[in-house]
Amino acid sequence: MAKVTVSLDAELVVEAMVLAGVGSPQDAVELIVRDYxxxxxRTEARVATRDEALHRADLKPRDVEG
Structure with a gap:
């Protein structure tokens, strides 16, 4: 896999390391990006499921009131 080098603010990276619970800046940023x-x-999957349910509801024949 190709690698990319990115420069980040040191305070931001330290915060990422603390939140991720790791001692390596590379590992911390990689974990956070993977989680994101x-x-x-997961959000796309939930939205797709919801949209499919709405679509199915629209396809059902409606009862004629009269």
């Missing part, structure tokens, strides 16, 4: 991406995928 995974959350995005």
């Amino acid at each position: 991406v995974e959350r995005g995928h």
Whole structure:
């Protein structure tokens, strides 16, 4: 996998290390980015499921009132 080098503010990286509970700046940033991406995928899956349910509800024939 290709690697990318990014410069970040030292205080931000230290905060990321504390939140991630790791001693390596590289590991901390990688863990946080992976978590962010995974959350995005879970959100997309929930929205897709909700949209499918709404779509199915729209496809049901409606009772005619009369």
